[in-house]
Amino acid sequence: MGAAHALHVVAALSVMAEARDLQKAIGSGDGAWFAQADGRGRGQLRGADGSLADPASAERFTPTVYLYDNYPGGVGLSEPLWRRQAELVRQARALVVACDCRAGCPACVGPALAVDEAREGETPRALAIRVFDLLATA
Numbered sequence: 001m002g003a004a005h006a007l008h009v010v011a012a013l014s015v016m017a018e019a020r021d022l023q024k025a026i027g028s029g030d031g032a033w034f035a036q037a038d039g040r041g042r043g044q045l046r047g048a049d050g051s052l053a054d055p056a057s058a059e060r061f062t063p064t065v066y067l068y069d070n071y072p073g074g075v076g077l078s079e080p081l082w083r084r085q086a087e088l089v090r091q092a093r094a095l096v097v098a099c100d101c102r103a104g105c106p107a108c109v110g111p112a113l114a115v116d117e118a119r120e121g122e123t124p125r126a127l128a129i130r131v132f133d134l135l136a137t138a
């Protein structure tokens with residue numbers, strides 16, 4: 001979700017769109033489930049019918065970030081973003097890496113929960129960078 005937040009930021013800037021005009025969703029590539037933040041900002045999985053899904057029950061899936069026009073039929077924002085995927089991933093990674101925060105903040109990965117100090121490699125910021133590195137090698 002942190003990586004998707006950073007991608008949304010750089011994507012909206014690259015097409016000079018208001019963030020509300022370009023929306024994002026995170027889910028499996030087949031549409032079986034999607035991720036969203038609960039009332040406390042913690043991610044949770046929901047099935048296509050909106051019911052709470054168990055992350056452990058998913059076998060293999062294709063994690064997917066959807067960036068889409070927030071208008072019926074679209075206004076042409078998402079197509080150029082599709083063509084510039086690799087560039088957007090690089091820019092989003094650079095945004096997160098360059099941020100002065102330690103664990104993640106609203107400027108890079110979005111609102112971040114307090115993190116356990118002992119789990120340095122699992123901060124929202126570190127996890128977002130790991131996702132970008134995996135996307136760059138995919």
Ligand SMILES: [Zn+2]
Nearest residue numbers: 099101105108
């Ligand atoms: Zn930050």
